Amino acid sequence: MVRGLEVRNILTVDVEECFHRNDLLLSQQQKELLGTRVVEQTERLISLLKAYGQKGTFFVLGEVAERYPHLVRRLVEEGFELGLHGYHHRLIYEQKKEEFRSETQDAKTLLEEIGGKEIIGFRAPSWSITQRSLWSLEVLADIGFKYDSSILPARAYLGGIPGSNPRIHRREEAEIIEVPPSILKTGCLRLPFSGGLYLRMLPYNFIRYCFNKLNKKGLPAVIYLHPWELDPEIPQLKLNWKGRFALYHNLDKVQAKVERLLGEYSFAPVQEVLEDACSFCGP
């Protein structure tokens, strides 16, 4: 196995069903047609990571934890870090502060009770910690989160803060560390490359170029995966072209790319990498 650059990169997974995507606005009937596949999909990803001897952080949606507690326990047994991906996959900037606090606290308690571990990491649905919901960082710190991984330092369809610091850094708003998903930054271009649709669309050699660019500076790449994005068998719905693209584009290509990354680079959970944070924390 070639893992030349000796930097521990960060692997994260958002554990949710494909119908949780906030941009699709699916009807209840469409959700039922898609069915529930998260357990099998996550099991497949666990096996893949085990085969390559890699670890990561799984940000589990409260709804999923509630319905499939055995999946949460499996992740803990296999030595993965648990984080929280919200309760119902609602956009943060559409919630009131107190509503967000109570829902997030409930989901954190639920996940801690099931997993038997303290949860210190949070990932917002659809990068929805934006300029207008930065108040949420104070809430997160207040209820016991030590790090957040929700601020995409680029523009995205439903979220992102294009001018935000792309390196791991301490936030000013609260006692919390931000672990942003990686982007390629050249001139005024800020291009995410490390997960979701970007990982599905971009050629592997380009992703590898971005990884090497960061690792040569001693910086970890932060990738994010969704178990359903490695499942080309998800049922086909009649959607407009945008919906089809968001839900089905290149699902049959993701596993091969992920396997190449797992074979070429070293990955660890967020919490472990943060132990060395002072060596690469940005200002």
Ligand SMILES: [Zn+2]
């Ligand atoms: Zn999500």
